[in-house]
Amino acid sequence: MTTLLEMRDITKTFPGVKALDNVNLKVTAGEIHALVGENGAGKSTLMKVLSGVYPQGTYDGDIHYDGQVARFGGIADSEALGIIIIHQELALVPLLSIAENLFVGNECASKGVMNWPETFRRTEALLKKVGLKEAPATPVDRLGVGKQQLVEIAKALSKDVRLLILDEPTAALSESDSQALLDLLLELKAEGVTSIIISHKLNEVRRVADTITVIRDGATVSTLDARTESITEDRIVRDMVGRDMSQRYPERERRAGDMLMEVQGWNVWHPEHATRQMIKDINFHVRAGEVVGIAGLMGAGRTELAMSLFGRSYGQNISGTVKLKGQVVDTSTVAAAIRSGLAYVTEDRKELGLVLEDTIQRNITLANLSDVSRSGVINEAEETKVAERYRKAMNIRTPSVFQRVMNLSGGNQQKVVLSKWLFAGPEVLILDEPTRGIDVGAKFEIYGIINELSAQGKGVVMISSEMPELLGMSDRIYVMNEGGFVGELDASEASQERIMSFIVTD
Template sequence: MQTLLEMRNITKTFPGVKALDDVNLKVTEGEIHALVGENGAGKSTLMKVLSGVYPKGTYDGEIHYDGQLAGFAGISDSEKLGIIIIHQELALVPLLSIAENLFIGNECAKAGVVNWHETFRRTEGLLKKVGLNEPPAAQVDSLGVGKQQLVEIAKALSKDVRLLILDEPTAALSESDSQALLDLLLELKAQGVTSIVISHKLNEVRRIADTITVIRDGATVSTLDARKEPITEDRIVRDMVGRDMSQRYPERPRRAGDMLLEVRDWNVWHPEHAARQVIRDINFHVRAGEVVGIAGLMGAGRTELAMSLFGKSYGRNISGSVELRGKAIDTSTVAAAIRSGLAYVTEDRKELGLILEESIQRNVTLANLIDVSKSGVINEAEETKVAERYRAAMNIRTPSVFQKVVNLSGGNQQKVVLSKWLFAGPEVLILDEPTRGIDVGAKFEIYGIINELSAEGKGVLMISSEMPELLGMCDRIYVMNQGSFVGELSAVEASQERIMSLIVTE
């Protein structure tokens, strides 16, 4: 097989940090090559070097592409050779149509005039290739995330892609959308498109990858050929984290205490469509020291339930009662919910959980400024002391608590979100997809934090789309479908099959 890409001894340094240290990567033509590693290992940095986001001269080492020494001054240079990168944060313009997005900067035009007939004709052909049955004039913000991901791939195909790079392509997708995207990558492979896929979902990596390169702490650890022998997840994990992780979920004694949180007859209507009920007659409880899961398919209403409980952040005409330790509490606003002892770790940490351009220090104290201030003035020395305490306790990997959160890896960002809410001193933590988009090592650390909270007598309500995570961490699991709870299973009773059967039979 012919080598399409070879990156030799790539070293990239940022102020105070060596992000890549003599990394080597070889990709053969027509394969799907997976790039895996913990958050902050250097995967995305390596791909930014390749695509020209970090231009030639800002790194050491060589890039050989299609047998030629290459170095790109910017993304346009790499795209001319058919190297297209799709970042985790999609680069689409929401208020433009699919057709406009596909050809933005690459218009079907003559003498400055766009040929819309040709644009729409080509768009229809590209959408057919990626299996997307949407009109070219459809506005992008009317599409779900899964369909937007397909638009990004169609956009890449419009540029005669030879090497397609996808950074966490299924991180925000439902199970069915993820499977459809993986099937599409296999189809593109059959058509001769070479792909590099960065992913934390090792089951997906094992399904589609011909070759797997593992990066740890900015260095290449191993390259595994899945065509020669089956590669187990345990083998990949061992190379990723540098240690054996046969126990993915840390052990903890399961001892439920007194009744902590009770929610009765909870009903929520859609904030914009007054006739549509989103949450219907929900009843549940969480005991002290319990980790209680909520399972369900995308769109079941899990996040809507969590947000409506936390200060009525979602919905209208909300009714029902919430009690903490047998007493009714006020959850009418976010501030009231926090004072009452609730905390909510949102599934979207970048949009709703953090102020990315602010420091770790400022983010950690956001939900409890009163404890680091006097007469309305923040005591910065005290704020720093608090941030340093959580930096140590949560093992947040950063040179300084004054570092901007935007510069942290996904796992470390999630630890900052958790720190923020722990500093607020809650009795009950609602965790919405607490390990989404982070690697197995960081997941294990967060599971350990959840177990510590349980040992302290806190209650944890955990929403997750990963059933093995719920089964590995929870004492009980409520199963949700179409805005209602359709079953409750103890840890002993629960299995993926039981959960799915409850969902599909209701």
């Protein structure tokens, strides 16, 4: 087996933080190599070094590619050698067509004039290769996330990719889209394309990876050969977190109290298409100290339900009532919903949950500025005290609460979002995909926070696409399909099979 890539003793330091500490990585030509580790372990940083995002001179160590020492001054240098990185946040221009996105910066042109017939011909060939049937002129913003991911891969193929790097490629995808993407990686492998995949979904890693490298706290811990030994998820987790995690979900005493929240006759229509009903006559309740799960396939309406409840952030012609502790409450605006005792942790923390350019301190107090201000003037000393309290309580790994949120790992960003809403003092917390894109160690910490809220008598509504997570954390589970609830299960009787049976027989 020929070594295509070797990264030797890579060390990368940011102000106050050593992100990579003498990391070594060896990738064989024609393999799928998985890079795993907790959030903040240094996986994405290492790949940014490899792809030239962090250029030569900003780190110590050497990169050997195809038998030669490689010195990349930027992304263009790595792409010239066929090293293409697809970041977790897709780099597509939404209002441009698929064809334009595929060849932006790499245009089929002569003397500044676009050759559109050639562009469309090549686009059609690339789309066929990745399994997309859309027309080349289709605007990218009309595609779902799964298809946009395939467009990114087609874009990489247009640049004669030899080494494809994918950072959390399935984090925002449905089960079927994830499987299609993994199948495509296996097909590309058969055609000689080498891949490095960063993923927290260990079942997917075990399915496609030939080799698995584990990074912990910025250092290489182990490299496992899946072709010669049977590797369990528990083994990978042990290397990732440095301890056994035989119990993925922390134990808690399940004890539901008095009725806390009731939603009755909730109906919501599409925000742009007034004749399209998205949420259909939903009724449900949450008791004090209870964790209520909402299961369903992508597109079932779970997020639309949550957002419509929280200040009518989604939809139009909304009807129905929300009661907290037996009293009808006003949830007509976000501010009113917060005053009434509701909080909503969005599934898209970067776009909707955080101000990435701002500090941890500012983000934590955003939803409850009145508690750190007087006469409209923020008391910065009090704000810092609050942020420090939550930094310690939530174990947010950061050298300072004055650090910008964009510099945190996904798991720590999620803890900042949770801190923001806990500081608002809600009675009911709606969590939409609370552990999406974070590692098993950070997930366990989030689960512990949920259990603490339950012990305090708060109500928790948890939306998740991971059925084991719902089964492991919920006291009751509502099953949702096509905008309505089609079943309700107690934790003692719930299983993946029973949940799916409600969906397929609806």
